[in-house]
Amino acid sequence: MKLARLDAGPEIFLSLQGEGKNQGAPSVFVRTSRCNLYCVWCDTPYTWNWRGAGFAHVAARDFDRDLETIELHVHEVAARVQSFACRRVVLTGGEPLLQAQDCVSLARQLKASDPRYQLEIETNGTLAPSAELDAVIDQYTVSPKLDHSQVERSLRLKPAALAAFAQNPRSVFKFVIADAADVRSVRELEQQLGLEPDRIYLMPLGTCAAELSARRPALAEACLERGYRFSDRLHIHLYGNRPGV
Ligand code: SF4
Incomplete structure (x- = not known):
């Protein structure tokens, strides 16, 4: 698997899930490298x-691909994950579904070693999971990108993939929100995809506590008005914006 590099090893770490449905849950994060989008505010460029x-x-700032990437066999990734006592694992990125077959192998290895493993994938929602992958993933956190990502719409919103996630009861949708226009875009997607509002999380755009706090009141109001859920970015408040936390 191609993973993000952190110091001399891969970016595999134990932290509290900072966002979405499982916010606050101790989780082992596996940060895959590579993405098929190019969001202008991405916090893992x-x-x-x-x-x-x-x-x-x-x-x-741009990055040296070789210096920022480390490639490991799936069994090496599994061994590093298993070195933590935690059985909740988050495959994140980048875009993990670009390495879907390796995600299948990793999830299978972990679950074979201990059926208590729970696997979550954080995805931008552009690539639908295969049946093989779906058989071993317990939760998808799908984060379609809105206009402010500055990614071309046809690349970031793939109707077939989004419909597949919408029809999967193990998916929740998490949107990064900068302003009221983004909430209107979420409303449009909610209607197009037939999503129940309580599967939708609104999360403020921001990479520092002050920025997140400034956007909270408007998001809270939108959540109350629409029946959406609110997500903060707990890890930013606890640890700041840095890799490996
Ligand atoms: S989809 Fe996610 S990882 Fe990819 S560029 Fe956008 S924010 Fe970054």
């Missing part, structure tokens, strides 16, 4: 914004 690629990003 070191998984995709390679030197020379020319993507715009708020940090105005």
